[in-house]
Amino acid sequence: MDGYYAWMLVATALVLMMTTPALALFYGGMSRSKSVLNMMMMSYISMAVVGIVYVLWGWSESFGDGFSGDGNFFANPFTQWGLDGVGWESYIGVMFQLTFAVITAALISGAVADRVKLSSWIVFLPIWVTLCYFPLAHMVWGGGWIAEHLTAQDYAGGTVVHINAGVAGGILALVIGRRVGWPKEQMKPHNLTLTMIGAGLLWFGWYGFNVGSIVFVAGDAGKKDIAQFMSETGVTFANTTVATMAAMLGWLLVERIIHGKASALGAASGIVAGLVAITPSCGAVSITGAIAIGVIAGAVCAYAVSLKFKFGLDDSFDVVGVHLVGGIIGTVLIGFLSTSSAPGGIDGLFYGGGLESLGRQAGAAGFAIVWTGILTTIIALGIKYTIGWRINAEDEVEGIDFAQHGETAYDLAGTSGSGHL
16 A cells, blocks of 8 residues: 555656646747746646645546436535545645646637737636646546546546647637737747757656556456556556557657658657547557557647648647647547457457447547536636737737746846846
8 A cells, every 4th residue: 555655646746747848848948938938837827726726626627426427417516515525645636626727727728829918827727727627638537427427437537638628729729719920930949948848858757657457447456456556557558658659659650741841840740649648548458559549649640730720729838739639549549449458348340349449439529528628618718808818919919928027038148147247
C-alpha cells in the first residue's frame, strides 16, 4: 500500500509538470515572439484558477453523488461541499484529479492565442470547468451516466480531457474570430527549440497521466496481487511509449507527402497526437494495437491540421486537429482494437467481440462532443456580449505581451538594464 501512495505522489507531480512548464513551453515556442509571455501565462493562470476551484467544488462535483447515474445531469452537485468528509489518505487522489482538470482547461488556450484578454480568460475558466469538465468527469469516471449506461473505456481522458478541450477550443476560435492578418500573414513559431523541449516534457509527464490513471481507477491497487499490479502498469507504460513513437512517424510521413519536408514542428505535434490518442486506450489494447493507434492518429491528425486553412478556422496551435481528432481516434478505435488480454478485459471488433464495444465507444465520444459543444457555445457567447473577449486590433498588432502584461519576452535592445557594470 505504501508503494501505491508513493507512485501516486510521483504521478501527480508528473501531470502537474505537464501544464507548467511543459504545455507552457510547447505553446510558447509556437507563439510569435510578441505574444509568448501571454501564451505561457494562460497555462499558469489555468493552474491557479482551476486548481482553487477544484478543491472548493470540483472534486465533489466530479466524484461526489450530486450527479446521479440515472440521467439526471442537473441534480445539485454540491451535496458534499469542497473536501468535507474526504479522509487524508484520499487527498492524493484529489490532487491527482486536480491536475487533469488544470491541463484540460489549459489546452483550450492554444486555439485562441494572440487575441484574448487575460481577464476574459480568467472569467471563462471557472465557468467552463464547472459546466463542462466536472460533469463530464463525473459521467465517465465518477459513476455517472456514461459509466453506468455506456460503460465505455476511457482510462485517462480521451473524452473528458481531449475531446472536451478540442471541442471547446474550436468553438472559442469560431466565436472570438481570426487573428488580425490571418491567414494572409504567416504566423510562424518564434522558437521551435522551446516547442521541442515542451513536447519532450509532455511525453515524460504523460507517464504520470496514463500509468497513474490505471492505478487510480483500480481503487484498491495497493491490495492487489503484485504480479497483476505490475502487469497492468507495465502494459500501460509500454502502450504509451510505442503509440507515441508510431504517431511521430505517421505525422512526419504525411507531412512529407503533403509539404515535401518532415519538420521539427511536425515531430513535436506527432508526439502530442500519439499521446492524445493512447490516453483513453492505454489500458485497453495490446502493443500492436497501440502501434496501430499511434500511426493512425499521427497520420490523420497531420492531415486534419492542414484543413484549418480550407475551413477558415484560426485554431492557432491546432487544438481541434490534434486534441479533438486525436481524442476521437483513440476513443473510437478501442471498439476495434480492445483485447481481453489487456487490463480492460474487453474484446473489440477485431478480437471477436462484435460491435457492442464500438457502439459504446462511439456513443461516449458523441455525447462528449454534444455536451461540451452546447455548453461552451453558451459560455463563449455570454462572455463575448458582456465583457468581451478580444484585445483591440492595435494592441494585437503591436503585441499582446506588452498590452496585457507590460513586458516582453526578449529584451534584445537591453532597455531594461541599468547600464552600470
